[in-house]
Amino acid sequence: MLYVNGEWKQANSGKTIEVTNPATGELIDKVAAGGREETIEAIESAKAAFKTWKRVTGQERGNYLAQVSSKMRGKLDEIAETITLEMGKPFPDAKREVLGAISYVDWYAEEAKRGYGEIVPASHPDKQLMVLREPIGVTAAITPWNFPASMITRKIAPAIAAGCTVVLKPAPSTPISAIKVFECFHEAGLPKGVANLVIGQAEEIGPELTQHPDVRKLTFTGSTHVGKKLLRDSADTVKKVSMELGGHAPLIVFEDANIDAAVEGVLLTKFKNSGQTCISTNRVYVADSIAKNFSQKLAEKVSQLRVGNGIENGVDVGPLINEQALEKVESHVEDARKHNGVVLCGGKRYTGNLPNGHFYEPTVINQAHDQMKIAQEETFGPVAPIFTFKDEAEIIERANHASYGLAAYCFTKDLARGHRMMRELEYGIVGINDPLPIVAQAPFGGIKESGIGKEGGKSGMMEYLEEKFVSIHTGE
Known part of the structure; x- marks a missing residue:
């Protein structure tokens, strides 16, 4: 179902999208597939609602968001199960995602009251x-399939808190998760037109979101390639944009690091969500002197990860989203082999008792080097290549990617070194001995070709506000 002007509706054309389970290949459901007409309807609805919503107090907007949060908590397991069925994430991880999604709603329910302006000291007494x-x-929001609930609230909650209205286009592979979230908006009594949901293919919906003159802001999470196209398409109407794009995160392990903690860091940043996150570790850099010990420990832990249908108990690694994603992971591993990489564990498709699923074995590749594809391209799969380095100066040069700059991780017990790495790593997010740095109250976003603008924290709401300077002459 689509959600336009506070009402659920089918597509005008009657078209539908089939949603399948990537773990089993089974059909989950068919949902309405909207296009240009429905997108225009949603934009017009949002435009009409904006006239009154922008005048609603921050306190009242926050109250609505608090109701959304309450509804989402009541549907926690239901939304999580939907995520697992649609994109394969193990159910406990899906629950954590929904809790993360709720944390953004909670944060902006409070932040709605804090859209402060400024008094500027005048240079004239009058x-x-x-x-x-x-x-x-x-605001037009385009969200990805890999976090189909939290990416919605990370965009919509600050927009609503700021006084904007929204048209959301979710990924066509995970639309039911978006419907479940919008059920919470509907049940919370959000005024008609404030939040609208249009499901369908990008080719039909995207041009209206980027080129319609009444859309003043575009927010997107996805690949750098698609982000660049959206930027070009938005240029004619000079929209404000914020983009969270691809990443190629390094994880650096110095010789003084707690090796066990660093291994756990790789498990969390590389194999959660089957490596399908923009802040996943793509390159593991380990100091020469500890590389052998680290590699053995990591391979041992990775080989113990259980692969399977995320709805089952005890599963650590679920499927990739589709066959194309699986083929990309295969090509990166084969290229590494051709360049003399040594596969310590994994290294092939996983079938098990799920022959129709898109699974790849959790993989560790030793003796990786910069000539491999995996060193330059985002893999988006459960493959950890291990590189070695000699000293700090070398690793700073190698860790800073020419194009990407989203997230980086560093493990060391040396406080001074941690501070140096914090400054020298050219990334929007840096975790020092912390593989889980993302929280609702802090800004999330990249630099270089990894993005524009921030999500989360007070910065996230500022992305939906414009500054207006007013000068009042108080004399006669």
């Missing part, structure tokens, strides 16, 4: 200067 922060207007 003037009063101030800066107002006002909602930008209708």
Whole structure:
């Protein structure tokens, strides 16, 4: 179902999208597939709603979000199970995602009250200067399949808190998760038109979101390639944009690091979600002196990870999203083999008792080097290549990717070194001895070709506000 102007509806054309389980290949459901007409309807609905929603107090907007949070908590298991069925994430991880999604709603329910302006000291005694922060207007949000609930709330919650209205296009492979989240918006009594859901293919919906003059803001999470196209398409109407794009995260392990903690860090940053996250570790750099010990420990832990259908108990690694994703992982591993990489564990498709699923064995590749594809391209799969380095100067040079700059991780017991790495790593997010740095109250976003703007924290709401400078002459 689509959700436009506070009502659930089928597509005008009657078209549907088949949603399948990547673990089994089974059909989950068919959902309405909207296109250009429905997108225009949603934009017009959001435009009409904006006229009144922008005047609603921050306190009241926060109250609505608090109701959304309550509804989502009541559907925690239901939404999590939907995520697992649609994209394969193990159920406990899916529950953690939903809790993360709720944390963004909670944060912006409070932040809605804090859209502060400024009083600027005047340079003339007869003037009063101030800066107002006002909602930008209708926002188009495009979200990915790998976090089909939390990416929605990370965009919609700050937009609503700021006073904007939204048209959301979720990934066509995970639309039911979006429907479940929007059920919570509906049940919370959000006014008609404030949040709209249009499901369908990018070729039909995207051009309206990027080129329609009434859409004043575009927020996107996805690949750098698609992000660049959306930027080009949005140029004619000079939209404000925020983009969270691809990453190629290094994880650096110095000789003084706690090896067990670093191994656990790789497990968390590489194999959760089957490596299908933009902040996944793509390159594991280990100091020469500890490389052998580290590699053995990592391979031992990775070989113990259980692969399977995420709805079953005890599964650590679920399927990849589709056959194309599986083939990309295969090609990266084969290329590493051709370049003399040594596969310590994994290294092939996993069938087990799920022959129709898109599974790849959790893999560790030793003796990786910079000539391999995996050293330059985002793998988006459960493969950890281990590189070695000699000293700090070398690793700073190698860890800083020419194009990507989303997340980086570093393990060391040396406080001074940690501070140096914090400054030298050219990434929007840096975790020092911390593989889980993402929280609702802090900004999330990359630099270079990994993104524009921030999500989360007070920065996240600022992305949906425009500054208006007012100068008042107070004399006669």
